[in-house]
Amino acid sequence: MKxxxxxxxxxxxxxxxxxxxxxxxxASDPLTLAEYWKxxxxxxxxxxxxxxxxxxxxxxxxPAENYPVxxxxxGVDGISSAVFFYSEGELFSKxxxxxx
Numbered sequence: 553m554k555x556x557x558x559x560x561x562x563x564x565x566x567x568x569x570x571x572x573x574x575x576x577x578x579a580s581d582p583l584t585l586a587e588y589w590k591x592x593x594x595x596x597x598x599x600x601x602x603x604x605x606x607x608x609x610x611x612x613x614x615p616a617e618n619y620p621v622x623x624x625x626x627g628v629d630g631i632s633s634a635v636f637f638y639s640e641g642e643l644f645s646k647x648x649x650x651x652x
Contacts, residue, residue, distance in 0.1 A: 581605045583625040585651040588634050595643045597623065600636055610635075620644075627651045 583604035591600055600623060601607060607625040623636045632650030636643055 582628040582630075583607070583634055583651060584627070585648070588646070588648050588651055591636065591643065591646065593643055593645075596641055597621070597638055597643075600625070600643070607636075 581604055583606060587603040591603065604625045606627075607623045610622040610624055618640050621638045623638070625634050625636070627633060627650060629650075629652075632648075632652065634646060634648035634651060637645040
């Protein structure tokens with residue numbers, strides 16, 4: 553009887569750990585390769601941020617200056633990344649390394 557209770561508690565613990573991992577992964581929302589391909593030239597920065605919240609703005613310009621803005625977004629492993637280049641609020645170039 554004790555072994556079945558221990559096994560049940562162990563299985564419950566594994567399910568809870570898996571659930572916590574899924575919530576954690578959803579909260580960090582890394583960029584995937586499929587999402588990378590959905591972000592097209594001419595799209596806005598708002599479109600980019602719809603797909604991932606692991607993005608960091610690398611350059612910051614005053615709105616009146618119209619200088620290019622660069623965003624770097626990270627993949628699930630934290631090492632793979634994509635870089636997006638915006639000018640006047642529209643994507644004009646992008647590149648990625650290692651996204652899955």
